[in-house]
Amino acid sequence: MELFPNIKTIIAIGPITITWYAYLMLAGALLAYCLSIRTLKKWGYQTEIFEDFFYYMFPIGILGARLYYVIFEWEMYISDPIKIFYIWEGGLAIHGGLIAATLFGLWYFHKRAVDGMRIMDAIFPNVLLAQAIGRWGNFINQEAYGRIVSEGYYDMFPSVIKDQMYIGGEYREPTFLYESIANLIGWALIRFVYKKCGRKKRGDLMYAYLCWYGVVRFWIETMRTDALMLGSLKMAQVISLIGVAIGLLGICGVIDKLFGKLWPFRRVKPAVLFDLDGTLVDTKDLIYASFRHTFHKYMPEHILSEEELSSFMGPTLKASFLRYFREDQVDELIAYYRSYNHEHHNEYIKGFPGAKETLKYLKDNDYSVGIVSNKVETTVRMGLTAFGLEQYVDVIVGAEELERPKPDPQGLLLACQRLYHNHDDVIYVGDSPSDIEACKNMGAFSVAAAFDKDREAALLDAKPCKVIHQLTEIIDLVKEDHEWSDNTI
Numbered sequence: 001m002e003l004f005p006n007i008k009t010i011i012a013i014g015p016i017t018i019t020w021y022a023y024l025m026l027a028g029a030l031l032a033y034c035l036s037i038r039t040l041k042k043w044g045y046q047t048e049i050f051e052d053f054f055y056y057m058f059p060i061g062i063l064g065a066r067l068y069y070v071i072f073e074w075e076m077y078i079s080d081p082i083k084i085f086y087i088w089e090g091g092l093a094i095h096g097g098l099i100a101a102t103l104f105g106l107w108y109f110h111k112r113a114v115d116g117m118r119i120m121d122a123i124f125p126n127v128l129l130a131q132a133i134g135r136w137g138n139f140i141n142q143e144a145y146g147r148i149v150s151e152g153y154y155d156m157f158p159s160v161i162k163d164q165m166y167i168g169g170e171y172r173e174p175t176f177l178y179e180s181i182a183n184l185i186g187w188a189l190i191r192f193v194y195k196k197c198g199r200k201k202r203g204d205l206m207y208a209y210l211c212w213y214g215v216v217r218f219w220i221e222t223m224r225t226d227a228l229m230l231g232s233l234k235m236a237q238v239i240s241l242i243g244v245a246i247g248l249l250g251i252c253g254v255i256d257k258l259f260g261k262l263w264p265f266r267r268v269k270p271a272v273l274f275d276l277d278g279t280l281v282d283t284k285d286l287i288y289a290s291f292r293h294t295f296h297k298y299m300p301e302h303i304l305s306e307e308e309l310s311s312f313m314g315p316t317l318k319a320s321f322l323r324y325f326r327e328d329q330v331d332e333l334i335a336y337y338r339s340y341n342h343e344h345h346n347e348y349i350k351g352f353p354g355a356k357e358t359l360k361y362l363k364d365n366d367y368s369v370g371i372v373s374n375k376v377e378t379t380v381r382m383g384l385t386a387f388g389l390e391q392y393v394d395v396i397v398g399a400e401e402l403e404r405p406k407p408d409p410q411g412l413l414l415a416c417q418r419l420y421h422n423h424d425d426v427i428y429v430g431d432s433p434s435d436i437e438a439c440k441n442m443g444a445f446s447v448a449a450a451f452d453k454d455r456e457a458a459l460l461d462a463k464p465c466k467v468i469h470q471l472t473e474i475i476d477l478v479k480e481d482h483e484w485s486d487n488t489i
Contacts, residue, residue: 007164008140021137025092028133029058032126039122042489044409044423044442045114053108061101062087068096072228072235093228094131095239106264115424116264117203118485124209125190131213132183135176139164146173146223172225179220186212202483203250203265210247214240270445270484271368271421272474273412276375278313278431279449280355280471281383286348287312290341291320294333299324310455314432316374316405342382351387352451354472359392361475370395370415372428372438374405395419407437412444425484429474431455436462445484447477463488 002012010018033054040050069091070077070084077084105123109116138144139161148170154162157174165172190208199205218240221227227234249255259265277283288309295304302324312320321333362369369392373380377398384390395418397411404410416423426444430436431451436459439446448464449471450456460467465486466477 020140022087024137024140025134028130029061031133032123032130035126035129036123040119042441042443043118043122043485044413044444049112049114053105056108057101057104060104061097062092064100065092065094065097068093068099069228072230093236094134095236098127110263113422115202115422117206118424118483120264121202121205124206125187125195128183128187128190128209128213132180132187135180135183138176139174142167143226144176144179144224145226146175147225149173173223175220175223178223179216182216182220183213186216196488199487201253201256203255207247207250210243211251214242214244214247218244267481268422268425269367270425270427270478270482271370271416271419271423272362272478273370273372273415273426273428275428275430275432275435275449276371276373276380276383278452279429279435280352280359280371280389281387282350282352282451283348283383284313284452285350286341286345289344289348290337293340294337295324297336298329298333313455314374314406314434316399319405338376338379341379345379345382346386349383349386352471354470355387356389356392358471358474359389362478363392365478367478368395368419368421369393370397370419372397372406372411372415374399374402374434376400407434407441409438409442409444412438412442427474427478427484429468431459433458433462436464439464440486440489443485443489445482445486447474 004010005012005017008019008021010020010023012018037047037050041047066084066087072093073091102120105119106116109119135144142164145165145167149172151162151171153171153173154165161174161177162171165174186209190205190212194208195205198208218237221234221237221240224234227236229235230238246255256265260267274280277287291309291312292304295302317334317337318330321330325333359369371380371384371393373396375398377396377400380396380398381390384393384396395415397415397418399405401414402408402411412426412428413423416426423442423444426439426442427447428435428439428444429447429449430439431449432455436446436448440463445466446462446464447466447468448459448462450459450467450469456467468474468477
């Protein structure tokens with residue numbers, strides 16, 4: 001075993017070598033993968049879907065990059081075809097890799113009913129970071145260089161770059177470095193500036209990538225002297241111009257207008273999920289009375305304040321009782337609470353104006369409707385039945401089904417699964433900060449039902465996508481042209 005036997009190799013074990021080129025390509029891809037997975041987790045996706053995708057996508061991308069290069073440099077390999085497989089010697093064309101990986105991705109995510117444009121927004125900006133790192137593999141292999149320059153050109157450069165850019169008896173311009181820096185700048189601008197200030201719809205981050213990289217690569221190709229050619233044309237410039245055109249048309253909305261009915265550009269109706277208490281049914285008085293009754297028996301010396309009672313709106317019964325009692329008492333407390341709650345249910349609850357009208361509109365217009373509550377399903381159905389709402393609800397997810405209650409998004413994701421609806425287009429309407437947080441934890445479109453003015457400030461602090469003061473506002477909301485997810489995440 002020999003470490004760093006030459007500038008191109010990290011380690012050599014007999015005939016087996018690990019090169020800097022391969023290491024840097026893999027490092028760039030791994031970093032892009034980790035950053036993409038981090039975003040996708042925030043959007044509530046199962047990691048396994050994307051682990052499988054990247055597992056297959058990486059070799060497919062390498063194969064596409066190699067085939068693209070070999071096709072346009074066939075004369076180099078025709079006399080010794082076995083060298084086609086010597087990818088450690090260099091010869092990967094990023095455009096070929098991108099085309100192969102994108103086509104595979106479109107097929108893969110279509111099969112899994114995942115919004116392709118949303119996924120590409122998560123992945124493509126990070127590709128620039130991978131390319132910025134990968135270009136240093138070209139540096140090691142003395143590829144992707146430009147015109148002949150004088151030795152003095154490198155006076156301000158480290159000697160390692162100067163020495164490696166001495167190719168064929170001449171100093172060459174380090175176009176690999178220009179592109180690496182430009183890609184790094186592009187990643188930062190798209191990821192942190194354009195996403196926040198310029199993006200208007202799904203796909204815009206991918207389109208911005210195509211524009212940025214297309215312009216950068218076209219400019220770099222004007223300087224490179226080792227470009228892939230098709231006759232008198234530099235293929236990278238042709239592909240770059242096509243990429244820029246697609247990017248501009250996409251950002252301007254032309255592609256959506258032309259192909260809006262085709263996957264992955266097709267818009268789908270959102271699933272509309274609701275919390276129950278304080279959202280569809282006014283159970284505030286019932287909850288307050290049930291807690292007062294329970295505390296009167298188990299902690300009679302403690303008089304609950306309005307602030308304490310308000311704090312019980314949203315969390316599970318277990319979480320609320322654990323603030324005051326031992327864990328071994330909680331099951332008994334919950335049973336006592338529910339007994340009183342069910343017995344006096346219809347005595348205390350009230351309906352919210354517009355609840356039936358809203359749910360009926362959604363049902364009549366083929367929206368999938370569900371309830372996700374930290375209450376058990378029996379209690380949820382009691383509230384819906386009291387006001388004739390149950391017939392408009394397709395799915396109910398209650399507390400007994402959840403290992404992790406809100407603000408964990410498990411219940412919302414389970415509702416989407418039962419509705420056979422992807423979670424890329426979901427509205428969740430709730431009246432507590434934990435409802436908004438649960439929605440944000442899967443990147444869905446959160447709506448704060450601010451019917452109680454005393455609790456409105458806390459809801460606004462949770463930064464929902466929309467605030468409503470009447471349930472009928474949902475009817476107008478679903479008619480708007482939205483991507484039904486939280487684009488701040």
